[in-house]
Amino acid sequence: MSEVTQAVSLPPSTGKIGHRFRALLRSPSGLTGAILIAVLLVLTVLSFLDLLPYGPLHQDPPSRLLAPSADHLFGTDQFGRDVFSRVAAGVANSALISIVAVAFATVIGTFAGLVAGFFRGVSDGVIGGVTNVLFAFPPLLLALALVSVFDRNWLTIAIAIAIVYIPIFIRVTRGPVLSLREIEYVKAATSTGQSRMMVMFKHVLPNITSIIIIQVTLSLSWAVLTEASLSFLGLGTPPPAPSLGSMIFEARSLVHVAPWTMVFPGLVVVALVVGLNLLGDGLRDVLDPRNRGKR
Amino acid sequence: MTFRTIAHNAVVRRIAGALVTLLGVAVFVFIMLRAIPGNQITAGLGTEAAALTPAQQAALERYYGLDQPLFIQFFSWLGNIFTGNLGFSSRAQESVLNLTAHSLPVTFELAVLSIVLALVIGIPLGMLSASRPDSPRDAFGQFVGLAGLSIPAFLLATTLLSVLASSIGFNPNGQGHASLFENPALNLQQMLLPALVLGFGIAAPIMRTTRTAVLEVRSDDFIRTARAKGVPPRRLQARHVLRNALVPIVTMTGLQFGYLLGGAVVVEQIFSIPGIGRQVLLGLQQKEYALVQSTVLVIALSFVIVNLLTDLLYRVIDPRVRAS
Numbered sequence: 001m002s003e004v005t006q007a008v009s010l011p012p013s014t015g016k017i018g019h020r021f022r023a024l025l026r027s028p029s030g031l032t033g034a035i036l037i038a039v040l041l042v043l044t045v046l047s048f049l050d051l052l053p054y055g056p057l058h059q060d061p062p063s064r065l066l067a068p069s070a071d072h073l074f075g076t077d078q079f080g081r082d083v084f085s086r087v088a089a090g091v092a093n094s095a096l097i098s099i100v101a102v103a104f105a106t107v108i109g110t111f112a113g114l115v116a117g118f119f120r121g122v123s124d125g126v127i128g129g130v131t132n133v134l135f136a137f138p139p140l141l142l143a144l145a146l147v148s149v150f151d152r153n154w155l156t157i158a159i160a161i162a163i164v165y166i167p168i169f170i171r172v173t174r175g176p177v178l179s180l181r182e183i184e185y186v187k188a189a190t191s192t193g194q195s196r197m198m199v200m201f202k203h204v205l206p207n208i209t210s211i212i213i214i215q216v217t218l219s220l221s222w223a224v225l226t227e228a229s230l231s232f233l234g235l236g237t238p239p240p241a242p243s244l245g246s247m248i249f250e251a252r253s254l255v256h257v258a259p260w261t262m263v264f265p266g267l268v269v270v271a272l273v274v275g276l277n278l279l280g281d282g283l284r285d286v287l288d289p290r291n292r293g294k295r
Numbered sequence: 296m297t298f299r300t301i302a303h304n305a306v307v308r309r310i311a312g313a314l315v316t317l318l319g320v321a322v323f324v325f326i327m328l329r330a331i332p333g334n335q336i337t338a339g340l341g342t343e344a345a346a347l348t349p350a351q352q353a354a355l356e357r358y359y360g361l362d363q364p365l366f367i368q369f370f371s372w373l374g375n376i377f378t379g380n381l382g383f384s385s386r387a388q389e390s391v392l393n394l395t396a397h398s399l400p401v402t403f404e405l406a407v408l409s410i411v412l413a414l415v416i417g418i419p420l421g422m423l424s425a426s427r428p429d430s431p432r433d434a435f436g437q438f439v440g441l442a443g444l445s446i447p448a449f450l451l452a453t454t455l456l457s458v459l460a461s462s463i464g465f466n467p468n469g470q471g472h473a474s475l476f477e478n479p480a481l482n483l484q485q486m487l488l489p490a491l492v493l494g495f496g497i498a499a500p501i502m503r504t505t506r507t508a509v510l511e512v513r514s515d516d517f518i519r520t521a522r523a524k525g526v527p528p529r530r531l532q533a534r535h536v537l538r539n540a541l542v543p544i545v546t547m548t549g550l551q552f553g554y555l556l557g558g559a560v561v562v563e564q565i566f567s568i569p570g571i572g573r574q575v576l577l578g579l580q581q582k583e584y585a586l587v588q589s590t591v592l593v594i595a596l597s598f599v600i601v602n603l604l605t606d607l608l609y610r611v612i613d614p615r616v617r618a619s
Contacts, residue, residue, distance in 0.1 A: 132312070133319035136595040138558030141575060145591060148579045149330050225447050229561050232449045233576065248450060255457045266450045273445040 023286045030282025036275030040091050040268070047092035054082035056089035056242045065258045075260035077250070083261060087268050090244040093237055094272065097158045098223035104162035106216055109169020110205075116170065117177030118200045127174075131167040139164045143226050147235050157236060161226050165219050172215050176208050210287035217283055221276035228269050244269045309606055313599050320595040321376075325369050328588045376592065382585035384578075391589045394574060399556075399593065402563070402570035404475055405493070406555035408486050410548060412494030413501050418544065420498070421505025422532065428510065436502060443499030452492045452565040459488070468566045489566045493559055497551045504547040508540035515539075542613045549605025556601070557594035 024030040046052055053073075054060075060080035068075040074083035116127040134142070146160035180186055181204065189199045230236035231245030239246055244265045251262035301307055347355070356362045360371060375381075381391035416439075424436030460466040467484040475482045512518065513536055521535050560572030571594060578586035 129315065129319055132316040133323050136316055136320050136598050137591070138554045138556065138560075138572075138594065138598065141557040141560060141572065141591065141594065144560065144576065144579060145324075145327060145587065148587075149327055221445070228447055229449055232447075233561060233564060235579070245447075245449070248453065252453055252457065255453075256461060262453070266454070269447055269450060270445055273447070274441060277441060277444055 020286050024282050027282045027285055029278040030286065033275045033278030033280075033282055036271050037279060040272055040275065041095070043088040044092040044095045047089045052082075052085040052088050054085040056081065056086045057240055058082070058085075065254070065261075067258075068260055074264040075258065077258070077261050078254060083264055086242040086247060087244070087265050089242040090247055090265060091268060091272065093154065093241065093243050094224050094227055094269075097154050097161065097227045097237070098220050100155070100158040101161035101223045101227075102165065102216055102219045104159065105165040105169055105219060106212065108162070109166040110173050110208075110212055112166070113170040113173025114177055114200055114205060114208075117174040118181050118204060119196070124174075127170060131170045134163070134167040139222070140226060140229055143230060144233070144235055147230060152235070152238055154237060157227065157230065161223050164226065165223065168219065169212070169215060172211055173208055176211060177204055180204050180207055210283075214280055214284045214287060217276055217280035221273045221280065224269070224272050224276065244272075306607065306610075309603065313603050317596060317599055320599075321373055321592060322369070324588055324591050324595070325372065328584050329365070372588075376589065381589035381593070384583055384586045386581055386583060391586050394586070395571065395590060395593055398569055398571040398574045399597070400475075401472070401568060402556055402559060402572065405486055405489060405559060405563070405568060405570060406552055408490035409493035409497060409555060409559075410552050412490055413497035413551070414548065416494065416498035417501030418505050418537075421502040422509055422537070424502070424506045425509035425513070436506065440499045440502045440506075443495050443497075443502070446496075448492050448496050449561045449565060451495065452489070452562050455488055455492065456565065468568070472567065472569050485566070485568070489559075489562045489568060492562055493555060497555075500547055500551060501544065504543050505540065508543045509536055512536050512539045542609050545609050545612060546605060549601055549608070553598040553601040553605075556597045557591075 025034060047056075058081060060076070062080065063072075063076055064078055064080040066072055066076040066080075072082050072084065074087060077083055077086070112127050116124040137145075143160050143164050146163055147157055150156035150160065186199060186203050189203045190196065194202075227236055227243070228245035228248075231243040232249045234246070234249070236245055237243040247265040248262055248269070251258075251265065254261045353362070360368055363371070379392055381395065383390050384394060387394060420436045420439060424433045424440075427433060456466070456468075460469075467481060468488070473481040473485060518531070518535055521531055526535065557572050557575065559570060560576055562568070563570040563573040564576060571590060575587055575590050575594070578584070578590060
């Protein structure tokens with residue numbers, strides 16, 4: 001793949017976080033995204049604290065395939081399990097896997113991108129080579145192949161997804177770092193005798209944080225989609241643990257008798273991804289000076 | 296032409312880079328599949344593997360060359376690939392080369408149809424959005440783009456399939472795959488829904504890229520000059536703006552096309568389309584790792600070739616790339 005020559009964006013390093021956050025909430029897309037994600041985070045927390053109305057695995061055969069009601073907000077499935085509780089637990093599962101995956105990808109990818117762009121030379125060649133190799137696979141296929149290598153559980157799925165997204169962070173970081181290393185204050189910091197590592201973390205990294213924050217949000221939405229697709233294919237979170245993708249897969253045969261078993265998990269996956277995309281767009285508007293006044 | 300000038304030629308360097316990447320891909324795939332618990336022998340035998348005596352095990356290992364050092368195994372695999380021996384699928388009782396020769400064109404057709412649909416939706420929508428930023432029509436374009444980015448392909452595919460099959464009885468994919476050459480009418484019907492699902496998803500990045508690129512080009516001086524000279528708006532859009540916005544759009548299209556070769560696995564699976572993605576998935580499910588190993592390599596090879604062609608293509612479109 002050719003070098004992606006990015007224009008340097010140097011977001012101002014001053015500016016308060018609170019101020020940025022308010023600016024984010026003022027944009028309609030940022031606000032909508034933040035609300036969606038906040039609601040879904042509440043579901044995640046409820047699920048982790050075991051505060052859901054029913055256990056997500058609790059079967060109650062007499063009340064199978066009930067339509068949505070006050071007792072069962074999203075209805076029940078073919079085993080009498082509460083769809084709302086399963087959806088909430090599925091969101092928690094998605095959130096856990098995606099957050100861990102993106103955290104790995106961010107830390108490793110950003111560090112590798114920093115090293116490649118700042119030190120150049122051999123490290124740049126090696127890191128660039130690995131990036132090219134990982135980029136040569138369609139992401140979902142790479143994730144599929146990787147999950148079959150490991151014993152499947154939430155952590156190995158997260159690691160597989162992380163490996164897929166590491167090269168994106170490398171590429172997004174390396175470009176701006178290449179230009180930053182030529183800027184006077186970075187050269188000055190180097191000439192004062194600080195170690196190069198120190199300069200890299202203290203003077204280069206802070207200047208690319210906004211790029212990384214935007215990338216984290218967008219990667220989270222891809223990670224959610226990847227995890228859902230993997231479990232739809234039966235290669236994600238092993239059943240009976242609730243996962244949004246496998247719930248939709250199981251609902252295929254029920255869609256005419258009990259459409260709610262597909263509609264609610266489907267809507268929630270879309271809400272999760274829409275929320276993250278909107279938040280990413282909103283953050284880009286607020287944080288990336290290149291976009292100011294353009295939209 | 297001396298060796299030096301050839302070695303400095305951008306196209307030659309680009310191709311050399313692609314070859315290095317492919318070697319890396321081969322190493323990566325090889326290591327990944329070696330890391331799978333169990334090996335080719337035990338995976339092929341399933342539960343019967345436990346009944347093997349150590350002597351039988353050793354004989355089988357010798358037969359498959361698994362007693363050789365890893366790097367010799369790697370190069371003998373690579374050597375086989377170069378001579379067209381991609382391995383043998385014991386379930387299908389067919390060589391992987393034959394299987395791939397059937398599945399790759401199917402995926403290729405699906406990818407072409409999806410990309411055409413994506414371009415037909417994405418470019419006009421992007422231009423519409425860019426024609427008046429922050430207006431209702433921009434909001435509409437952005438909304439469609441957001442939907443394309445956010446609705447998982449498997450959800451859209453499953454919904455379309457069950458709704459259309461039950462309401463109007465349209466389910467051409469239920470009756471076994473028809474090849475494009477034997478039964479083109481049925482084949483195109485079978486490709487319609489999957490191509491729509493994939494095309495809708497890809498239309499989103501193409502729409503966004505178009506919008507950004509058009510907005511960027513429109514603020515350039517030469518557009519203002521052209522407008523001042525009285526170039527009619529329609530002609531200005533097509534000849535001046537779109538032509539110059541084409542490089543990022545072509546890059547994005549090439550990238551998405553590459554992703555489809557293999558990345559369409561979910562849609563292929565839902566619509567029972569015997570494409571290359573599904574070949575990998577079946578291989579993984581049935582633990583036929585030789586099949587997976589070679590197929591994944593073929594997919595990566597196609598992806599690298601598509602990227603290379605994209606690069607060369609925008610050298611043709613944009614003289615500025617050639618100059619730099």
